[in-house]
Amino acid sequence: MNDFYLAVSAFLLVNILVGLVRILRGPTPPDRMLMAQMFGTTGVGILLLLSEAMGLPVLRDVALLFALLGALATVSFVRRYWPVEFAEEESKE
Amino acid sequence: MMFEEWISSALVCAGAFFYLAGTLGMLRFPDIYTRLHAVTKADNLGLGLLAAGLMLRAESWPAMIKLALIWMLALVTSATACYLVANNALRAGLPPVLGRYRSGSRP
Amino acid sequence: MTQSERGRKMFIESGKKEKFPMERHGMLLLNRIFHRFLLLCLLWWVLTEGYPGSWWFGLPGVTVTTAATLGLSSRFTWHWRPLGMIRFVPFFFLQSLHGGIDVAWRALHRQTPMNPALFDFPLRLPHGPARVFLANTVSLLPGTCSADLSEECLKVHVLDGSIAIHTRLQAVEEHVAALFGLSIPPAERFEEASPHE
Known part of the structure; x- marks a missing residue:
């Protein structure tokens, strides 16, 4: 059973590796950021599987923290690194 | 006991399938808005099914509730992140692909 | 009608015309403190996975947090209706599976x-x-993703513009209204399948 969980978490890891293509190719910065958000969700899944497979309940707490920090990363990216000129937007309307 | 294990494995596999679908959607969908759909829906369903599968095998009640809590937290954060990214993309004037789309018809 | 519902109704009405009876206010506040305390205790129990020794630290922590949230959130006098929740949760699960x-x-x-x-x-x-x-729920439901919440409308990006989006979103809106115990005006009919460019 534990091998099964390990296999699934390896599959998710491969998933992340495939997703790297979008980071390399992504035409705009938000595309790359989206992939980072996806890593967060996949990372939570992997940690949950590992905690079951290895019998380490502590990893569930790490997963909880990952879920929280994923949101913070996106918020800070949108607010700090992708500012939108609101003034220009208003003059256009 | 065996029955529970089967259901649990089936749920975990289904979760992994939706993760795969999310990654594929991320790679194949044409613009940032449609990719957002892939990330928020497929991945959260994947995590939900995975957590449900592990909940069946959790060793105690609090551990089970914690798995559900992690999923709910992921739902809330990704819905919020999705709104922020979509809103900012719209304000920044990134044009969405509109109308009928097939991956063969456009580069 | 539960006690807290009656209390909130009086609270809303008191703002308009009636005098608010002091003892009802006290009961309402106690009720709220108690609920919040129980909720935070449950959260602590879940986070520590039921480890009994943790309550030496947990109980004071929960007490302080209860006090802090009461001080912070006096503006938000809402909570979810149990009946609305019972109807919303299966609806949400089925819809997100569909999505x-x-x-x-x-x-x-x-x-x-x-x-x-x-x-x-x-x-x-x-x-x-x-x-x-509502905006957050819409993002998780099939084919829709909320993009801009403005004064009067919610701009929604849909994956397939040919489906009956308005009817679907109105159903979601009614579920959310029931969840929050709000009454909303009856639905208007819309021309379907006419996305603006």
């Missing part, structure tokens, strides 16, 4: 068929947490 399958089908299809469109959905919910909750 995941929908996206998976498009992603795995050889040609990734889609017909994206932007919609303006006129809101009937009042300002406040219910609207934000």
